Amino acid sequence: MDRSQSFGDAAEDYHRFRPGYPAEVADLVLGHAVGPVRRALEIGAGTGKATRLFAGRGVHVTAVEPDPGMRDVLEAETADLPVTVLPATFEDVDPGAVGPVDLCFAAAAFHWTDPATRWQRVAALLRPGGVVAVFGARTELADPGLAAAVAAVEAEIDAEVPGLEAAYAGPGDLPEFEAVDLTVVPRRSTYDADAYVRHLATVSAYLVLDPAERDEALNQVRALLPARLELVQDVRIQLARRA
Template identity: 40%
Template sequence: MTDVFGEVAASYDEARPGYPAALADAILAYHGGPPTRLVEVGAGTGLATALLVGLGAPMTCVEPDPRMAEVLAAQFPQVDVVVSPFEEWPPPPGGVPMLACAMAWHWLDPATRTRRARDALTPGGTLAVFAHRYAYVDPAQAAAIEAAFESADPVRHRDRPEDWLHADIADSGLFSDVRSVSFRRAVPLSTSAYQRLVATFSPQLKRPPQLRARVLAAVGATVDGFGGTVTLDLRTTLVLARRPA
């Protein structure tokens, strides 16, 4: 699945929501100022890159899918883009002072990701991992949209626990000072914008084309029934951790 998003590289950047500026402030405060170098893992088309370049550090983005990397490089010519899985990327000797990963931590090899992240950092370096969780402001909309998904595809796709990122990093025992910061925004979307977003989700990309079309039609009709607008309760979790000095 690490390369399936390349199928929708052209629309991914437009359909997916970005990140609040306060997230960058939290990273800088934790690190103690701008890092001297920053590596972003699983950078995709650059949704988080847009935020991270504002930290003011020379930046390398590691992205396994060449189609996503092409969009990323076109948008951020000032960034060094490396087309490689994280598992095959050799960090520079001595490591880097900051490693970031947005919406991609769960795609990294679970048996090695925390160890590789630690080994890529300098002693005292900062790991910043963040991800969105999609919910809905209106419980009636949430129930109706869930029913629409199930009417088109009864196979359930369950979310991970809300604290799984923090637990994964803290429980590894490889990092110190592990902290979580949460951000919450209401994001209204039109029917077509919501359908474009759903079309970039991995469960949707796993479906065969006819089933994808049924799902999009079902959720579209549901949002139309609410007047053509759905409001996301977009919850972003940032987990910060430090490689022990």
């Protein structure tokens, strides 16, 4: 199975065990725009964690999400908000039909889009002065000894997320963008061991394993864990403005 399409089978657990995004993220993103932000396009909305952040402030969000399992949760979670769910990949979006928008954002999703075309697609969607925000949080164990022990288990299953660093490298020297900025919002969380394992089970590297292999890897990790864990879940936010 393609990792970018692995999330839907675990949509309920994804929504329950993955963290949301702090209000500060919306403050930073909205503050980067020139002029008001009324309409947004979200890339890979998933179950709506970031959708709610902006739609809850009155921004109309067109939430692009290709996976039917994720969309079921997304629709339920945003039913009371100004959100239009678009069943599509970002590559399928017609900028002429959806844009221009004041904001284009992707939370934990930009790395799944086509690196050859994504910045040009964003440029085609945004009005001048509008903002693109690419953000997300890695979940890392705060205890370095524990992190190394878990990494040894994960070395067997190719846990690296492909293309993650490139997605946060920004638009480079494309003339369509200006005011490029990378900000990190620090965040620490405490999980109990079972919740951490349920969280891990929503990560694409685990989702693509066959069930027996997945259970074995998760049991190996579970055996290493104390009852309560400290996690580093800093949110990285790549911002740029349409020139």
